[in-house]
Amino acid sequence: MSLDLGIIGLPNVGKSTLFNGLAGTSVPCSNYAFCTVDANVGVVPVPDERLVRLGGLLEPEKLTSTTIRFVDIAGLVRGASHGEGLGNKFLANIRDVDAVVEVVRCFEDPSVGHVEGPIDPERDIGIIETELLLADLATVDRNLEKKRKDLSRGDKEAEPAVTALERAREALDAGTPIRRLEFSETEKRELAEYCFLTAKDVLFVANISETDVGDGEKQWVERIAAATGEPPWKVLPLAASLESELVGLAADERADFLTGLGLEEPGLMRLVRTGYRLLGLVTFFTIKGTEVRAWTVREGTSVVTAAGTIHSDMEKGFIKAEVVSFDDLVDGGSMHGAREKGHVRTEGRDNVVVDGDVILVHFH
Numbered sequence: 276m277s278l279d280l281g282i283i284g285l286p287n288v289g290k291s292t293l294f295n296g297l298a299g300t301s302v303p304c305s306n307y308a309f310c311t312v313d314a315n316v317g318v319v320p321v322p323d324e325r326l327v328r329l330g331g332l333l334e335p336e337k338l339t340s341t342t343i344r345f346v347d348i349a350g351l352v353r354g355a356s357h358g359e360g361l362g363n364k365f366l367a368n369i370r371d372v373d374a375v376v377e378v379v380r381c382f383e384d385p386s387v388g389h390v391e392g393p394i395d396p397e398r399d400i401g402i403i404e405t406e407l408l409l410a411d412l413a414t415v416d417r418n419l420e421k422k423r424k425d426l427s428r429g430d431k432e433a434e435p436a437v438t439a440l441e442r443a444r445e446a447l448d449a450g451t452p453i454r455r456l457e458f459s460e461t462e463k464r465e466l467a468e469y470c471f472l473t474a475k476d477v478l479f480v481a482n483i484s485e486t487d488v489g490d491g492e493k494q495w496v497e498r499i500a501a502a503t504g505e506p507p508w509k510v511l512p513l514a515a516s517l518e519s520e521l522v523g524l525a526a527d528e529r530a531d532f533l534t535g536l537g538l539e540e541p542g543l544m545r546l547v548r549t550g551y552r553l554l555g556l557v558t559f560f561t562i563k564g565t566e567v568r569a570w571t572v573r574e575g576t577s578v579v580t581a582a583g584t585i586h587s588d589m590e591k592g593f594i595k596a597e598v599v600s601f602d603d604l605v606d607g608g609s610m611h612g613a614r615e616k617g618h619v620r621t622e623g624r625d626n627v628v629v630d631g632d633v634i635l636v637h638f639h
């Protein structure tokens with residue numbers, strides 16, 4: 276799998292600016308609301324120090340990163356569900372993402388208008404939450420009606436869907452995002468097809484002023500965490516305008532630029548780390564012929580399922596896997612060296628993949 280993130284927020288909060296900073300692109304960003312109409316999609320390699328180390332150690336011809344996909348959509352406004360602004364049809368562009376990145380404007384800039392007036396993260400978060408709740412409510416109503424009809428026509432199979440949708444409706448009506456509910460496995464299966472927006476995990480990006488980088492970040496993180504009831508680690512303070520300036524720089528200039536700002540790494544790295552933590556993702560590596568490659572799976576994935584993400588034949592014909600941790604491979608200096616030191620384990624199909632595992636799959 277590749278991590279798939281949808282970027283949302285009010286107009287003019289810096290979504291496209293952030294997208295450019297993350298995806299290394301230059302889609303239009305400008306000081307007027309609804310600059311973005313059609314969604315921008317960017318796929319970027321996930322930076323991983325370990326992959327670079329493996330490259331140095333094993334000298335493969337090809338190093339392939341795992342990827343992350345960003346979708347930047349139009350700004351949502353109060354009343355979007357009733358057709359205000361661009362409406363909310365474009366939310367369909369992010370129905371199938373793994374998680375949502377909500378950009379909250381925390382930068383003051385009189386030259387960049389805010390659709391609601393003064394800077395007020397709490398108000399903005401409330402507006403977006405309401406619009407997402409209403410979008411989901413519309414989805415529930417459309418489908419609940421259909422399923423109820425099926426049920427009344429004697430289609431017993433519609434029953435679990437009706438029950439699950441009724442529970443979702445009750446929560447949405449009370450202003451509760453679907454992700455806060457506990458569902459049975461059956462209910463989860465029934466609801467999965469509707470791709471509810473409020474069911475998705477959310478990572479908040481506080482788009483702060485350049486002058487708030489460092490000491491000024493904390494206040495924004497605390498405010499957003501308090502307003503959302505989420506733990507502070509789910510709020511990432513970033514200055515989108517600085518991130519987008521990084522894009523045009525060469526690697527050494529980039530390092531100087533970051534150091535000058537007192538930053539250790541680009542926002543992309545921090546966002547990847549938070550995104551992986553949010554979704555419980557881990558990275559494993561494969562060495563095949565002349566290629567060393569990184570892959571992403573959910574925590575708790577068995578090695579046979581992980582093999583399936585590489586190729587379905589590997590899952591079907593799975594025999595066994597040779598597994599060595601990244602540190603042990605580095606210690607051995609090569610696969611051969613790691614074997615000699617007894618670092619390489621032979622594992623069966625149910626072995627759980629751990630972050631940093633280097634895996635060699637044997638299959639028919």
Ligand SMILES: Nc1nc2c(ncn2[C@@H]2O[C@H](COP(=O)(O)OP(=O)(O)OP(=O)(O)O)[C@@H](O)[C@H]2O)c(=O)[nH]1
Pocket residue numbers: 284285286287288289290291292293303304305306307308309310311312348349350351382383384387482483484485514515516517
């Ligand atoms: N001062 C300052 N300006 C910023 C920052 N981030 C974005 N901007 C400016 O704000 C304006 C809007 O930025 P966009 O990235 O287009 O905003 P958006 O959220 O994509 O807006 P829509 O596509 O209209 O929904 C642009 O003029 C940006 O240069 C920031 O961190 N600081």
Ligand SMILES: [Mg+2]
Pocket residue numbers: 290291292304310311347348349350
């Ligand atoms: Mg935009």
